[in-house]
Amino acid sequence: MNICVFCASSQHIDKKYIELAGHVGTELAKRGHTLVSGGATVSCMGAVTSAARAAGARTIGVIPQVLVDIEIADEESDELVVAADMRERKGLMDARSDAFLVLPGGIGTLEELFEIWTARVLGIHHRPLVVLDPWGLYDPLRKLMNHLYDEGFTRPETFDAISWTTTVEEAFAHLEARTHPVRPSVAELGESAG
Template sequence: MAICVFCASSQKIERKYLDLAADVGTELARRGHTLVSGGAVVSCMGAVTRAAREAGGRTVGVMPQALVDLEIADTDSDELIITGDMRERKGIMDARSDAFLVLPGGIGTLEELFEIWTSRTLGLHDKPLVILDPWGLYAPLRLLVDNMYEAGFTRPNVFDAISWTTTVEEAIDHLEKPARPLTPLADELGEAAAG
């Protein structure tokens, strides 16, 4: 499988997050998966790709030219794809991936998560989506989505479209399984119209 990992590029994070990213890269390679990432050499992005390669895995990086110009591109990637902008970058990462793993990260990671999560709940793809959150960084997000659901702002599929995990092994186990089937949007719209 080609597994896309969304994670931090921030330089000012605790060592445990870098170690987690490295553990993910090592385990993905050990299980024979290709890593698709944002293509940076810094922070968690750099840690996950270096560890994957050191363990014999294949890495694909996707990065906009503007970030390449900042000299943070992982030029050691087996394949480095240069894009015109961030939207093209995400489109290529999505198309090249069979599943998505979200590690702790910042607003860029959240933006990537929300786009994949939304498209999954709408039935636009059926690829597994997993959050790996050993220290509860995303706990407030989970509570927020629960509250949104209770207030009627999200569909029931929002919970079935994603898996929440706390260990590397558990996360990758979930990625290797077929994604849970979701109620088709047309069926939900039909029920709403009939009700």
């Protein structure tokens, strides 16, 4: 399976996030999958790619020309695709992927998450979408999504389209089973936040 991993490129984050990305890359390779990534060598993106490749996985990097120009492209990728811009990059990553795994990240990661999530809710694709969030970074987002549902802005399918996980093994189990849980209860969200 070609698994697209969306994750941080920020240099100013806790080392635990970079270690998590490395663990994901190693597990992906161990399970025989191919990595599709943003094609850069920095932060979590670099860690997931380096670990996947070191453990024997094939890696496909997709990077816009502007980032190649500032010399952060992963030239060691088995396949490095240079996109014209960020929009083309996302489209190419989407087209090359059988499943999507979202790690902790910032606004770029959230943009990627929401685009794939929206497309799945609309039935544009039926590929697995899994979030790996061991430390509850996305708990406020989950609460917001429940609030949007309560206010009538989202449908139940919104929650069926995504799996929220807390361990690497659980995340890959969801990716490989291609199953998705239903909307979490407010009580479950309160427990994970605490």
